[in-house]
Amino acid sequence: MSRQFLDEPFRSLWRDRDPHAAVETLRGEVFREREGRCTMRTEVGGRAYFAKIYRGIGWREIFKNLLTLRLPVLGARNEWAAIKRLNQLGVATMRAVAYGRRGWNPARQHSFLITEALTPSISLEEYCQRWPQCPPAPALKYALIRRVADMARRLHEGGVNHRDFYLGHFLLHTDTPPTPDALRVSLIDLHRAQIRRRTPARWRHKDLAGLYFSAMDIGLTRRDWLRFLRVYFPTPLRTTLTRERRRLRALGRQAARLKLRYVRKFAPPPRQPQ
Numbered sequence: 001m002s003r004q005f006l007d008e009p010f011r012s013l014w015r016d017r018d019p020h021a022a023v024e025t026l027r028g029e030v031f032r033e034r035e036g037r038c039t040m041r042t043e044v045g046g047r048a049y050f051a052k053i054y055r056g057i058g059w060r061e062i063f064k065n066l067l068t069l070r071l072p073v074l075g076a077r078n079e080w081a082a083i084k085r086l087n088q089l090g091v092a093t094m095r096a097v098a099y100g101r102r103g104w105n106p107a108r109q110h111s112f113l114i115t116e117a118l119t120p121s122i123s124l125e126e127y128c129q130r131w132p133q134c135p136p137a138p139a140l141k142y143a144l145i146r147r148v149a150d151m152a153r154r155l156h157e158g159g160v161n162h163r164d165f166y167l168g169h170f171l172l173h174t175d176t177p178p179t180p181d182a183l184r185v186s187l188i189d190l191h192r193a194q195i196r197r198r199t200p201a202r203w204r205h206k207d208l209a210g211l212y213f214s215a216m217d218i219g220l221t222r223r224d225w226l227r228f229l230r231v232y233f234p235t236p237l238r239t240t241l242t243r244e245r246r247r248l249r250a251l252g253r254q255a256a257r258l259k260l261r262y263v264r265k266f267a268p269p270p271r272q273p274q
Helices: 019-023 058-067 077-089 124-128 138-157 201-214 222-232 237-243 245-266
Strands: 002-006 028-034 037-044 047-054 096-102 110-116 121-123 170-173 185-187
Touching (some): 019 110, 077 138, 124 170, 138 170, 138 185, 138 222, 222 237
Antiparallel strands (some): 002 096, 028 037, 047 110, 096 110
């Protein structure tokens, strides 16, 4: 079984070649290589692209994920489908220029996805990290909150949950200086996204808890959180705070647990006495 899509420049570049063999000849800066997956930044014709190549993760890794109640990512198909779905929902994301999938065996399937590099841009995690020391203009902050809330609402109402829904996966385009009236924000890293007819409450809350956790230290006020809720939920804010009270409290506790887990994992070791 083989499925593929090629847009320019790869349609011309690989016209008489096997795309699965051709993608393996790409060279560039490798960002991640593990579990049968390689992610690299490459340049073709003077333009930058990101290529994700899946070479099969093996049955051992598949069973390891299943035994820990995690859905394994078997190839590029998931991210390819998520990009198409986000385009339908009006959520800005990457533009795919090449995709291929070959083989029936999920443990040995070869697949790839190439997307245009979203440059110049900066992740919202990096863009917002100095806000506590250097607060942004209020109008710009409010506009970014509304944009992220709108993207989250469209995503979840459209039956998609991200599973890595952190500020680090929102890219703010910087080809022109961002202003409240001119913001371009794209959502990336969709390889673990799940697509259904309706997003289950459990997975929606996992996404929101991840987003809340990643924004806990950027100096947002209670009013800022309320601004997010006003856009994300379809009901008036007063109704939302009453109807979703228990779920919002649970979401806060879940975000706090993520924060604690992060601190335990990445906190620097204690200094030894001299």
